[in-house]
Amino acid sequence: MSETVVRRTVVVTDPMGVHARTALAISKIVGQGKSQVKLVKKDRQARATEVLQIMTMVAELGERVEIEAVGPDAAAVADALEPLFAGKFNDETQESA
């Protein structure tokens, strides 16, 4: 597998913005993968493994966030992260309300 760089811009469509649970899910996915990921919002950025950094980046509904992944599974990680910004959690505890 080769080192790839993936940059993908997502728009936050979760009405509650990127909240604690989103941040946690992001950090978990990134922690399990093999790529280095950072999130960039305008002049702010966060290491995607750090919940507090992700949260204090403060991404609200309608804002653009760039996912920058570097590593062998960069594209797969970015794919896995994308739905989180829409409030879709890929586990059995799907948002119900």
Place this chain on the structure above:
Amino acid sequence: MQKLQGIAVSPGAVIGEALVMDTEGFRIPRRFVARDAVVDELERFNKAVTAAAVEIAHHRETVSAELGEKYGAIFEAHLQMLQDSRLRGEVEELIRQRHYSPEYAVSHVLRRYAQVFQRLESSYLAERANDIFDIEKRLLRHLLGRRREGISHLTSPVLVLAHNLTPSETSNLDRRFVRGFVTEVGGPGSHTAIVAEALEIPAVVGTGPFLTDVSGGETVIIDGDQGLVILQPDEETLARYRREAEEKRIQATKLEPLRDLPAETRDGVRIELLGNIEFPYEVDHCVDRGADGVGLYRTEFLYLGAEIEPTEEIHYQAYTRVVQAMGNKPVVIRTFDLGADKMPNMPHPEDNRNPCLGLRSIRLALRNLPVFRTQLRAILRASVLGKVHVMFPLVSTLLELRQAKMVLADVMEDLQEHNLPFDRNMPVGMMVETPAAAMMADRFVEEVDFLSIGTNDLIQYTLAVDRTNKDVVGLYNPVDPAVLKLVAMAIEAADRKPVPISMCGQMSGSPLYTILLLGMGLRRFSVTPSAIPEVKNLCRRVTIPECRTVAERVMTMENARDVKNYLKEEVKKYVEEVAE
């Protein structure tokens, strides 16, 4: 340095240590650690993080098991935040480099994070600050352990900074050590304002959100004259406030000898200076200042924050304390002056779009006779202990006054039947605080033993201004000619009868207006006890003819600004400096 503008509700300025009251009511002293203790303190911090982490993990498991993974996830997120490398790095840096105590460092760093959220417009994300506060609390609990100090057990002087203070919080505060209040919300009539005035400590309310900008233990200045709160003051500002405090102290010392001298004008006219009080303990402030009595004993505190309606005995105990402390000097007890929303166990009125013009005060009393009668019984029972007067608030028609007097007569009969002693000749009076009462004062004086002008409401109702509304507060002015005309009407009507008339609003306590009021014929002032020395000082320097000249001139003026400027000049002729 950061300055916040709020509403000044209790005068004076004070420099002190901040007690931030949102962290479960415990305080973080600003403490520095010795250089050689840094290693131990870092270890203490790390232990606290570990302990907090174990606790959160435990919570996560319990919550996940009971409510599902989705809810447990929030604690998982807290756990991650707690162990965030940057956060820990920042705290450790403050301990290592700046020798902050771990408590102070934690509070400082986490508040900066919380600020990021609190500044946001969006409420969803702004509430996220609570996640951070939650972590802060948890860490502090582990760090402080048993040493955490509750607000009811203070050991050193503090300035209390809070979002809002509830009656139960203020009643639990240790009065010996609280030196000032700031609340983010609230207006001049708020509970904090009343308590601060009663404690005679500076207070500023309605500053808007700022608590995340300050950590407990930091030095803060509260300027209750200007309505300013100064965070992280610079040396120059501190020096200025210290100098002013010193000057005030000297000034107060100068006025001390006046305590035992009568408030008598240079031409020998005796002026009566009485105290306004809210809480029974304030009667001591009146005695200390040599007050001629209690001119306004507000009884709202008995109801505010009470779970159930106060019993007759609770009323009686409070009144007894005040009446006995005043001995043979008069005590004017005002019956409750509240809306139904502030009364325990009273259904909220259906129609309350306009509370100031709605069912409150005497109107509410006359609709809830059992509550009213309980209070009147206690007042009457206390009347044999001293010189008790009863006063009805917010009377606007003669019929209301007559109804209230009928209820009183009825309660008297009841007491007599039970052979309970009371003063049958207890003077009965009313507040003049609606334009209606002032305009009908000539009729009211036929049916009361005394009048008392309540300027706060009279100004509000005359000028149609809510003084808590910052857009129109500029119109709120005690010396607006319209207000002065009504005050003059009331004084003239009382003098003609004659019945005694006093003034008990904030206006009467400001030396700026003393000359004018004396000139208008007022001889009885009821003021916040701390204002007695200054008002007395001025009374003793003027003559009545001098005051009359001033009043006559004022009555020809057409707007409040001119009156105020003129009075400022006049007062300067007698005393060096006068606060508004």
